[in-house]
Amino acid sequence: MDTLKTADERIVDLYFARSEEAIAETAARYGSYCKTIASSILASNEDTEECVNDTWLKAWNSIPPARPGSLKAYLAKITRNLAIHRREKERAEKRGGGEIPLVLSELAECVPDQSTVEDGFSKVALADVLNRFLSGLPREKRIVFLRRYWYNASVAEIAGDMGLTEAKVKSILHRLRGQLKLLLEKEEIL
Amino acid sequence: MKHEAIWKSLSDIREDYIEEAAPDAAKSAKVIPLPKRSLRRRIIGWGAIAACIALIAVGAYPLIGTIGDPDESITDDAYANYPVRSWKGYITMNEASWRIFTFPYPINGETVRLEFPPIEWNGETYRLSQDHNSFVSVSAEEIGDVLFETEIVAHGVADHEQSATLSATLSAYPGIDPAYGVVLTMEGVEGAFLYRTAKYADSLEELIEKAGFSEHLTTSANIFHTTKDASGETVHLVFEGMTAKLLWDQLLSLGETVDYHGEDGNWLRISIGHDLLQYNSILCVTSDGYITFSALKAGKAIYVGTEQARAFLDYLEDNLTGYRLVEETESFAPADTGTPATVTWTNASYGDRGTDIPE
Known part of the structure; x- marks a missing residue:
């Protein structure tokens, strides 16, 4: 077989x-x-x-x-x-270029307002929340989100691959970051 | 740093999501520019099978939940602490259609849980509006005349034995007939909550006049469309670019309400919303030019005529930014994670329009 x-x-x-x-x-x-x-x-x-x-x-x-x-x-x-x-x-010797600094600065928007640096968090719980967040997204938006924050693709690359305008991609990402932040706040993760 | 923690933790997400978003796979999600006039021929050629286009409530109030929002699948024992000013609370919808918020309230400084049971007034039964953001979509300035007084019970979260009774007022919302919905405010609590009835209108005019429908109509930029082609294969299309204004100007505003008991095939079936009253109504466009609409009473429909109905399909082609074919397995149903549905609820708590309460 x-x-x-x-x-x-x-x-x-x-x-x-x-x-x-x-x-x-x-x-x-x-x-x-x-x-x-x-x-x-x-x-x-x-x-x-x-x-x-x-x-x-x-x-x-x-x-x-x-x-x-x-x-x-x-x-x-x-x-x-x-x-x-x-x-x-x-990182101390070579500053990574490309999209990573931008990607990380965008994800900083997802950190809940009441989060403090000193608070601990569960990595397992965070991964679980991320999976639930992703499972609730329409396929296209999930792909946009992960192309940006998993694959670290540029907005232009994502737009070109998916036949969207860059403005649309930015808009989708902005909205999804807001939704993720709400979920992280609600779940008290981070 | 916590944003790096998010970035790193993405490595541990589901593998099918990783694959789905891989660069070569992502290109299959590309939006196809809509060819002129071909779509109408395809839809009509596919016959009179109910096609489902989901317009998800976005509208003028960006905090209204959209499809894909994380589901508030919180049990009675799960609470969250939020400052009163932000009003972000867990919602649960149990069988009694209560909605339960938690937020810090001065009962000895404890976090409390509020219960919002159905309220009977003036021959109507009011229930808290389904969407968890209803409390932020109504500002104090928007509240109208006081209708009656009631009480809301608050229970301690940490100490379930603690309880308090809060004075509450139900008031009219300007532009909305109280027979459709009212707002609830509580002493010492910032914000207001929408309570609505399960009232169905006799006509579109009544919806406009008494429920503020034309101004509160919500829709989404994306339309998810399921239909079948000539060979009977299920085809899923996602359109982009629909707006509430387009829907209103090109279709809803052009007809008159008439009696209708036909069962002709539906070209399009659209789910639309009201950003205050949280309608999730189904609008169907039939091939003989009627618009049946579940916010209207049974036996009523809006008649626009065949020509206008076809013109609307043409308008979709001309004004939507594109469509794409998606895999048949794509849906808005929840993944098998044990998480209840994240799709927008239909009127689950209102009895005769469906029972889609997530478990």
């Missing part, structure tokens, strides 16, 4: 078989995708390349026992987290 498996399922099988073909197949299929994610966060090509390579290593070390339902999203999460971590380590 191997013919019924998807390409991703066959790649995951390679990981389980501890075949190094798994890395080659993963890189061939998702190298460009993971590079896009890493480069949106990191300042240099070298850092991006290292981050992507680290992604393959981390995938190799975690599969098995993990069997991702979505290999693409599994790798994307690894890459994003690695890139964020690397950016934090190098």
Whole structure:
């Protein structure tokens, strides 16, 4: 029944078989995708390349026992987290350019007014709230939000990809940030 | 920093959302410029099957909930503290159609929970308007003549044994006949709450005159349209660019209310709102030029004629910014997260128009 498996399922099988073909197949299929994610966060090509390579290593070390339902999203999460971590380590020396400062300044609008720096918060709870926020959005708006704040795409890129005006994209993002802030306030997260 | 925490925590969201928004996948969500005249031919060619276009209440009051708003799926035991001035409270709609707010109130400095039960007055039953933002959409300056006095009970949140009774006043809202809705204010509490009845109008003119319908009509820039093509396949379209003014000028204002008991096929089925009274009414345009509208009494409809109905479809083509085909699985139903529906409620608490109360 191997013919019924998807390409991703066959790649995951390679990981389980501890075949190094798994890395080659993963890189061939998702190298460009993971590079896009890493480069949106990191300042240099070298850092991006290292981050992507680290992604393959981390995938190799975690599969098995993990069997991702979505290999693409599994790798994307690894890459994003690695890139964020690397950016934090190098932020003092190299100011990341691109969209990250803008993205972060926009997300600052979502922090509730009564939030204080000293308050602790639960990362699990925050992720849960974010998932609930996203699940309540129409698909198009969810995509706009995540293209901006997950994939760190520019407003122009988002507008071009989705056939919207830049003004429309900005308007959607502004409104969604307001909605997220309301939800975070209501949930007393942050 | 907390904004960075949000940014980082996005890494832990659902994987299907990550995939959905991937650069190559996102391009499939592209809005297609609307080809001239082709849409009307497609809709008419697809036959008289009820097509659902959802116009979500946005209107002139940006705080009114829109589709996609996070659902206030809060149980009776979940509360939030908000300063009185911001009036952002948890709402729950239990079977008795009570609405429960929590906010700091001076009962020994405790946070209290208010109960807003149905109120009987002048032969009508009033219930707190469904939308959780109704209390901010009415300012003190907008309140009219006092109608009668009542009381609202407040319970302690931390200490359920604590309770207090607040004097409350129901007043008219200028431009809205009290038979449709009134506003409730409480002593010492900033803001006002909308209470409305389940009254249906005899005519569009009555809705305009007594419910301020033309000025309070709300709609959304996006229209979600479900129909079937000639082969019977379900097709979902999302339009952009609809405005309340467009809907009013091009359709609603052009007809007269008549008796109607026909069951002709519907071209378009539109859900529209009233930003104060929180109507979520269904408006249908039939192929023989009638507009049936669920805020009107049964057996009443607005007649605009076939020519005008077709002209409205043409106007959609000419003035909407575009449409796109979406996947059949896309809907406004909640994801399987255990979170109740986030779609705008129909008149769930008003008995005979549906029972879509989220659980």
